[in-house]
Amino acid sequence: MARDFKRTDRLGDAIQRILAQLLQFEVRDPRIGMVNINDVSVSRDLSIARIYVTFVGKESDEECAEAEEALNKAAGFLRSQLAKELDIRTTPRLHFIYDTTSVRGQKLSNLIDKAMREDRAASGDRDDDSAAD
CATH class of the missing domain: 1.20.5 (Single alpha-helices involved in coiled-coils or other helix-helix interfaces)
Incomplete structure (x- = not known):
């Protein structure tokens, strides 16, 4: 019987769940505010995770671009926290994209x-x- 989900899909779901908690409780940057994670796409070699996000309460494209930049600057911290939670050999690099x-x-x-x-x-x-x- 074939698997219903690929490993990248399962890893993407785990990353989405963990990042949602980290963004809510650990990230204190006021430029980010409230974030919805719409989707996580992990590359086949598990080296890159693209996280598609929307920002609650941001009215202009400039505010969203600033929040996206702040998230990408915090990607290293989030990756290290993610590595503590996930039980995998290498943790993917995180790339946040405004959706x-x-x-x-x-x-x-x-x-x-x-x-x-x-x-x-x-x-x-x-x-x-x-x-x-």
Whole structure:
């Protein structure tokens, strides 16, 4: 029977779980604030982990870029803490990437809602005109 998950997937899940706790309790940089870890992608040779994050409460792209830079500067500390928790020979290097998919998804959802409201308003006006005749 084949395995359901590859080793990289299992390691990515473990890294995501541990980093969530470390970011919440150990990292004290005010530039970072609250972080959501959307996904962790580990390379096949287990040397690099790409962590896709979004920042709660950051309004501008500049604030998000600054928070991403702060996370990447703290990557060495986080990697050392991660090495203490994981039972693997080498701990992957951490590379944090700001993930814009949730922001773009919210904007698209708002545009769809706006278009549907305008369409309903336009069709409601046409129904009122035909009822008056």
